[in-house]
Amino acid sequence: MIGWEDIYKVLAAMFPLYTALILGYGSVKWWHMFNSDHCDAINRLSCYFIMPLFTFDFTTRINPYKMNYRFLAADVISKAIILLAILLWANFTKKGNYAWSITCFSLSSLNNALVVGVPLMEAMYGPLGENIVIQSSILQFMLWIMVLLMMFEFQSAKRSLDSGASSLESATNCESTNVDDKSKQTSLLVIAKIVGLKLAKNPNSYACSLGLIWALISNRWNLEMPIIMEGSVHIMSRAGAGISMLCMGVPLMEAMYGPLGENIVIQSSILQFMLWIMVLLMMFEFQSAKRSLDSGASSLESATNCESTNVDDKSKQTSLLVIAKIVGLKLAKNPNSYACSLGLIWALISNRWNLEMPIIMEGSVHIMSRAGAGISMLCMGLFMAMQDRMIECSAKLAVVAMILRFIVAPVTVAIGSFVVGLRGDVLHVAIIQAALPQAIGSFVFAKEYGLHANLLSTAVIFGTLVSIPLLIAYYVVLNILL
Template sequence: MIGWDDVYKVVVAMVPLYVALGLGYGSVKWWRIIMPEQCNAINSLVYYFTLPLFGFEFIAHVDPFQMNYPFMGADVIAKLIIVLLLALWAKCSSKGSYCWFITSFSLSTLNNTLVVGVPLMKAMYGQMGVDLVVQSSVVQFTVWFTILLLMLEFRRSGTDFSSTTTVGDSSFLSVEPAGKDLEGNQIIVAASTTTRGSFWYLMKVVWLKLAKNPNSYACIVGIIWAFLANRWHFQMPSIMEGSILIMSRAGTGTAMFSMGLFMALQEKVIACGPTLTVYGMFLRFIVGPATMALGAFSVGLRGDVLRISIIQAALPHAISSFVIAKEYGLHATVLSTGVIIGTMVSLPVLISLFAVLEFLH
């Protein structure tokens, strides 16, 4: 059972996040140290340097041969259920769109496995809980973040491609602008004249951009290194590890600092409004664990592994999801609010979920 000492340890892990957030907010709002036009550059620093190095450093030190593959399978099934539900919603609902499909996928699948997850799981289930949440984080970095980046690049490249094609071109892509989404972002939807040639050309552009994205290949290189290092039992050279650590250790702090800068530029603290805030909380704390429960039951997980799988799916939103949303200009207000509010309310929610699962046991 969780004691007050365990709760304190989780709070100790969470409070520094809000210190970094407050410093970023105050740097723009109160002290005028950083000008509004400089904020995008700081987010780019996080996106292109500290975040990929943080991901590589973490993944490279994991032993992939010791993973719980039924647990990984349950996670994959849960994510596929979410993708199917969101695809049906985007296709059948008048409020659905590709842009909101991407944002909803991020809100419901990507969680804060390390800063919040590790101390919380250690308090709840000991080392087994830590091991499983770390394994979940590896898959999140290498698979789900890559899929998110693929969808975002497809959206960005499709918009750029449609604006540069001409009627006489053999790979012409005819598009028409839709009304705008709830944040006023212009949505571009393909018309019926899309040809097969234009699609494959667009996919080529997307993959080339993705291949140049350090967040993509950092995770892939990290998992390859982890396999090789654990197979032949060698360690990373200290000069190489030191060069990576000097930037990767700043990953979480600079991400929260960048979020504070972003908040300072908004008119309201809850920039996306209460409706979208509730929507984000619903996806994170209801849809995420519910679909994970379905995935876990489908592969036959039982006991503490089952309970850990459900609780880790209810962890708050991943901080890096905001950084990515800000870099691609897609619903950053929703993601920032999700991270800030979600992290604040996650502790009582997760403890309550833990108590319910233990009672049912």
């Protein structure tokens, strides 16, 4: 029987992910720390460096020789049911068409398996749940995303053939930034005010102080940080070493001198953040105020970035050979497409001959992969904040998207699971992982190919927000009924 303690454990696993999401959203909407160019840069960092290693890291954890092949068969059966239903709808109904078939397949098949699924399933069902959802993500990366890309490319080639010319897309982003007027007075009071305002907007200035205060309190009264608070901090802090080379001191000293070295370098960083960076900022601001007085006017900076992107001409031939070539070239440029394959190859080799990953290689992967969950949810928050509206499409389409994601997907997996004879916790995990929120990649593909991106945007944003109560409901109901 599910108790409140079990539900709290699930919430504790999910809450840190949403902390990262809120930080991403707030950094754009409330604190105005990032503009669209900054968000694009963070997304590219996540897409091309962090997520491939994140995928590789999780893939290497499984033993391919002990995978649950019944679950994999159930997943294949569920997708076959979806594809068959879409095929019948597209060919034998008046409203059916190929373009909407692609979107329906994307909504009912691609979920956020690694970022949301792994911590959630681990909290619900332990190592079994984690192992199943990783197997599901492997199948998704190696098969279903490839199927979706083939469908997209076929649609693109067909559209090109029908129009008789390749489509061109151009995007122009113009932005101008204004520097706040600075007072001409260079008194210490004015400088202190400027410094204070800038430091108040920079969490690095007081993060160390808050950490020291908590360390003093917790060690004085032997307190432990609440799990929700600890997880919320860790989900972002684990990204630190991979994102900033300034953090190299801690892992380096720990490797050289163990806990003693780590402790010393942390003390040094506390002194640096609490004293010397403040002195440096005071010097910078004093110089800035003095320069402002000398010039007699505040400086204005404007930047205009104009770029236009040309989409490569598509061949008018819609043969499978041409489509496969286009897909292959695009996938070759994206490390996410082969990170999973490389991880699976290593898992096969290491489990076959009982090999361990060399420490240098393991550390190189972990330094970036540990940032995966936090940065992915941060990027989700950035994406949400950059949208004009939470729901970019009509309410009717939004409801259809939610039905496909949270009802159709788990129901088809349940059918496939019963066909192959899955029972117990494995059946529960199979159904719940199918109801995970929409994969961010599905929106990326839809935007790139210009096909119902507004609907996928809504599915990603709204689905992520409503997923917690829905997934907990599935968790409770399944444990009561099955």
